[in-house]
Amino acid sequence: MNNEIFEQLKELAFKRSIPFCYSCYKEAPTGLCKVCGSDDLMRLVPGVGCEYGTDWVIKHILETELTAVDLEEEFEESIRQCYPEETQVGWMTFDTLKLMKENDPVGWHCALADYESQEESEGNIISLDGGSTFYKVHCIETLLFSN
Ligand SMILES: [Zn+2]
Numbered sequence: 001m002n003n004e005i006f007e008q009l010k011e012l013a014f015k016r017s018i019p020f021c022y023s024c025y026k027e028a029p030t031g032l033c034k035v036c037g038s039d040d041l042m043r044l045v046p047g048v049g050c051e052y053g054t055d056w057v058i059k060h061i062l063e064t065e066l067t068a069v070d071l072e073e074e075f076e077e078s079i080r081q082c083y084p085e086e087t088q089v090g091w092m093t094f095d096t097l098k099l100m101k102e103n104d105p106v107g108w109h110c111a112l113a114d115y116e117s118q119e120e121s122e123g124n125i126i127s128l129d130g131g132s133t134f135y136k137v138h139c140i141e142t143l144l145f146s147n
Helices: 003-016 055-065 071-082 096-103 105-121 137-145
Strands: 018-021 042-045 049-051 086-089 092-095
Touching: 003 042, 003 055, 003 137, 042 055, 049 055, 055 137, 071 096, 071 105, 086 096, 092 096, 096 105
Parallel strands: none
Antiparallel strands: 018 042, 042 049, 086 092
């Protein structure tokens, strides 16, 4: 994972959330609870939630401000650019993509997985949840830049 991006997202998450003492149920913007003196603080995003750590804040920022990549759609698009739109089999004409997907779903999914790891290793996409959601690195960079 791209550490620099993650560190910057963490910074943004700190900016967008308020330290919160859960035992006193009070905001502690200085990083120390004024009531009990604790520095064991949660992060509060008003109207969203209150939890320890910044991972969930980052997740919230990405979910609300960016669109996750639809990898299959992108993969389909790249395949469409490589092969003719229609394929003739005997006297029948098929949509090439549909024909491939329907006749070899396993082969299709392997190729899709390869595409995903290639995009990830080239630094085009990034996942912060172990691969269930991907975002475009350049979209995250734009988001970070404008904040
Ligand atoms: Zn407190």
